[in-house]
Amino acid sequence: MPLKGQAIGFIGGGVMAEALIEGIIKSELVPAEKIYVSDPDMERLSILQEKNKVNTTENNVQLVQTADILVIAVKPQVLPEVLAEIKPYINRKHWIITFAAGIPTRYIENKLGNVPVVRVMTNTACLVSEGASAVACGSYAGKEHESMCAAIFNSVGKVVTVKEELLDAVTGLSGSGPAYMYVIMEAMIDAGVRVGLPRKIATELTVQTMLGAARMALETGKHPGRLKDMVTTPGGTTAAGMYELEDGGLRVTLMNAVMAATEQSKHMSERLN
Numbered sequence: 668m669p670l671k672g673q674a675i676g677f678i679g680g681g682v683m684a685e686a687l688i689e690g691i692i693k694s695e696l697v698p699a700e701k702i703y704v705s706d707p708d709m710e711r712l713s714i715l716q717e718k719n720k721v722n723t724t725e726n727n728v729q730l731v732q733t734a735d736i737l738v739i740a741v742k743p744q745v746l747p748e749v750l751a752e753i754k755p756y757i758n759r760k761h762w763i764i765t766f767a768a769g770i771p772t773r774y775i776e777n778k779l780g781n782v783p784v785v786r787v788m789t790n791t792a793c794l795v796s797e798g799a800s801a802v803a804c805g806s807y808a809g810k811e812h813e814s815m816c817a818a819i820f821n822s823v824g825k826v827v828t829v830k831e832e833l834l835d836a837v838t839g840l841s842g843s844g845p846a847y848m849y850v851i852m853e854a855m856i857d858a859g860v861r862v863g864l865p866r867k868i869a870t871e872l873t874v875q876t877m878l879g880a881a882r883m884a885l886e887t888g889k890h891p892g893r894l895k896d897m898v899t900t901p902g903g904t905t906a907a908g909m910y911e912l913e914d915g916g917l918r919v920t921l922m923n924a925v926m927a928a929t930e931q932s933k934h935m936s937e938r939l940n
């Protein structure tokens with residue numbers, strides 16, 4: 668158990684907290700009796716309690732007094748009020764995990780007073796244990812905090828470690844990436860319908876094609892360009908399709924989307940400085 672002896676407290680018991688709790692318990696990182704959740708919604712708490720056998724409270728302060736790792740799992744707009752509420756109760760045993768988009772570790776350090784903070788940029792696929800997460804340490808967090816945080820996010824997908832200044836790029840790529848993939852998927856499905864396939868069949872084939880392509884890239888370790896070349900016969904059907912993708916500027920459009928999302932993330936973080 669890499670998190671042996673640590674009590675984890677989730678401030679906010681929403682969808683992300685639930686996905687992480689399930690991952691942590693499934694991976695046996697800590698037992699359910701060492702997991703605490705606070706949320707204003709009693710009904711939500713009783714669902715989490717019943718499903719996962721975790722400890723619940725409506726009182727954030729009570730949670731802070733019990734837990735060592737504080738996972739801030741509220742929406743970014745609620746964060747300032749939560750930090751102000753818990754600040755008087757933060758002591759040397761605590762360290763923080765935050766995955767609120769666009770909130771730098773420095774902001775939390777300034778509000779809570781030099782506490783170790785590990786910031787994560789994750790994505791929605793955590794909900795199906797296929798998340799892509801990047802972790803970055805603040806000024807007071809060490810390797811031990813980084814590896815415990817990585818273990819938590821590893822329980823719901825893949826994790827990389829980066830310097831915090833790269834988290835805007837991660838946001839633009841894998842944070843926003845699922846939405847780009849959904850648009851590509853939707854366009855492929857519509858195209859399937861355009862060439863005569865029933866929508867249900869077009870959907871099934873498209874989604875499986877995307878999943879299969881991702882698994883081929885992951886499991887063979889081959890460069891995507893090489894995988895593409897392997898299925899592109901000279902003068903064949905895929906070559907005809909590829910020409911249209913290039914002519915339509917798909918590559919540069921995707922690059923522009925990642926760059927625009929990265930810039931937007933930087934812009935949002937700067938507002939808090």
Ligand SMILES: NC(=O)c1ccc[n+]([C@@H]2O[C@H](COP(=O)([O-])OP(=O)(O)OC[C@H]3O[C@@H](n4cnc5c(N)ncnc54)[C@H](OP(=O)(O)O)[C@@H]3O)[C@@H](O)[C@H]2O)c1
Nearest residue numbers: 679680681682683706708740741742743767768789790791
């Ligand atoms: N969902 C994703 O796919 C995803 C992906 C990457 C990052 N994130 C980040 O993850 C964080 C959480 O997102 P989420 O999707 O899990 O949001 P969510 O489902 O709305 O969960 C937030 C929870 O916090 C509760 N809450 C509100 N005020 C609170 C307070 N003062 N003290 C304690 N709890 C409070 C909310 O209760 P009420 O509903 O009653 O207000 C809600 O249950 C956000 O920073 C988001 O940017 C989410």
